[in-house]
Amino acid sequence: MPEMTQPRILLIGTGDTKADELLFMSECIARAGGRTIMMDISVLGDPPYRPAHDKHAVAAAAQTTIEAIASSGDENSAMSLMAVGAANLARALAERDAIDGAIAIGGTMGTDLALDVAQALPLGLPKLIVSTVAFSHLIPPERVAADLMMILWAGGLYGLNGTCTAVLSQACGAIVGAARSAIRPRKDRPVVAITSLGKSCLHYMVELKPQLERRGYEVVVFHTTGMGGRAMESIAAQGGFAAVLDLSLQEVANQLTGSVVNSGADRLENAGRAGIPQIVAPGAIDMVDFPAWLGVPNELSDRPFHAHNRLLASATSGSTDRQRIARAIAEKLSQANAPVAFVLPTGGIQQWDREGETLHDPDALAAFVEAMRSAIRAPVELHEIKDHINSAAFNETVLGIFDRWVAAGIVPRGRTTVAA
Incomplete structure (x- = not known):
């Protein structure tokens, strides 16, 4: 150029x-x-x-x-x-x-x-x-x-x-x-946003990204540790995506529980407000993030926690907070001006909540799942799977919804050939 x-x-x-x-x-x-x-x-x-x-x-x-x-x-x-x-x-x-x-x-x-x-x-x-x-x-x-x-x-x-x-x-x-x-963003392919964390916690994007790219989409992955989710919301507010796969929501949980590691009160709202179709999942909503260098907050001192590095650590939220988070997610999604599908993996929602891992809490997970089932209402689609979020079944469910929406014209078709 x-x-x-x-x-x-x-x-x-x-x-x-x-x-x-x-x-x-x-x-x-x-x-x-x-x-x-x-x-x-x-x-x-x-x-x-x-x-x-x-x-x-x-x-x-x-x-x-x-x-x-x-x-x-x-x-x-x-x-x-x-x-x-x-x-x-x-x-x-x-x-x-x-x-x-x-x-x-x-x-x-x-x-x-x-x-x-x-x-x-x-x-x-x-x-x-x-x-x-x-x-x-x-x-x-x-x-x-x-x-x-x-x-x-x-x-x-x-x-x-x-x-x-x-x-x-x-x-x-x-x-x-x-x-x-500066190279301005290309507009030769529809853009799909995916929210996630590092592969050690959530790794669905490792499979979803190339699958969507093969379908002719430009895929942008946002790291949801506060400002990543903020960037996604900012672009969504300008109508910058053909679809949003908002599969990592711990910034919503952080904001509701008072953590500074959040993306603002309008997280999970801008895509729906802009009329962008969304496939949503509760990735990592059980984690409350905090600056590792400040130590564990008093209110989380009795909860299991995971130190990711010297900047960021996470503790689990209890059943009551997870029920509140479920209701907040459902309320935000109910306001959307475009189709929304919510995928609920009852087998777990981040890598460290598996049995034997530091953040394993099956009772609190069960409380969240039940609250989510009760809170989601039509026209939001609820897709419940028995598997973990880091499973092939989760990826297949997300891609199945996406492909159905493309066939129905809800999401524009990708461009598999792009002019030079």
């Missing part, structure tokens, strides 16, 4: 308070071979430069005026309105192929707005946020776009300094480089 000669980078920030930083970043983008397109998201003041998209244009994109935004009540309401305008404007620029990447800078206020902009931009268009709260617990997972890059704005606020310029220059080089080298 030909190299992009001068990537067009949308640079977003409050020019009335961060002009020095934004002008420095514009210079860095130019030195890296890019061209800056400035968007000013100031509310009260004006920048000492003329942005390509000023605050009036941002307000207009939110179908209001900057005067109305300034008098809306407080800084939170004002910046929330500016976020609507900035996201709409950035989306419009991307849709007419006017930008090749976007970078925003901010503290909590600017980051809050920039997260909305990133979610409005399409997958594959490079997006980077320079933030004083990058990687912070202040950012809920549901706010993070699937392919968002972030860097901590070390030494930021109140002008330039050596530490700050080191970070800003790296960020600008990164976004120009990403814009030059």
Whole structure:
């Protein structure tokens, strides 16, 4: 593919308070071979430069005026309105192929707005946020776009300094480089999403992925340890899949039991809301994940646990929690705007729940199975199998449903031959 000669980078920030930083970043983008397109998201003041998209244009994109935004009540309401305008404007620029990447800078206020902009931009268009709260617990997972890059704005606020310029220059080089080298997602085959964990816990994708690829689909596997599920939900919300095989749901269980290793409250909702057909299974819902380096939480101290590595460990949930999780799963699936099939493997739902393994708890599994049987209601299909989730029978059941849906036109047919 030909190299992009001068990537067009949308640079977003409050020019009335961060002009020095934004002008420095514009210079860095130019030195890296890019061209800056400035968007000013100031509310009260004006920048000492003329942005390509000023605050009036941002307000207009939110179908209001900057005067109305300034008098809306407080800084939170004002910046929330500016976020609507900035996201709409950035989306419009991307849709007419006017930008090749976007970078925003901010503290909590600017980051809050920039997260909305990133979610409005399409997958594959490079997006980077320079933030004083990058990687912070202040950012809920549901706010993070699937392919968002972030860097901590070390030494930021109140002008330039050596530490700050080191970070800003790296960020600008990164976004120009990403814009030059980015390969947008191909659309020559229908895309199917599969959620899973590593092969040591769930290994159905080892068989399902090549089987679906032979049927002419591009298969994307998401690792459901928090941000993997978030990425899948983000793409699903944009209608990015022909079908979703959501077979690993421990992020749902984590969120319901208060674990930080979750993907947000809307996990298991976006595909159905977007009208994407789903085949769902309860992979690993019996596990409550926690950061291994924090030790076992007090409320799980009497439960069997498995230390996966120095970052992640898991304990089993009890019967009562699993019944609650079953009801929550059924409620989420009942809201879907497309067909849903739920495969219930009564023989076990992850590798370590087998007899003799550390997380084996047959009574709690039985309580979950019974709760799931009671909670699932038509039109959601219930497919119960006696086998374990890591069995050939499970794979055959999933593929049987998928093939039936293809034959019925619910899932588009794959393309086994693709033009060069």
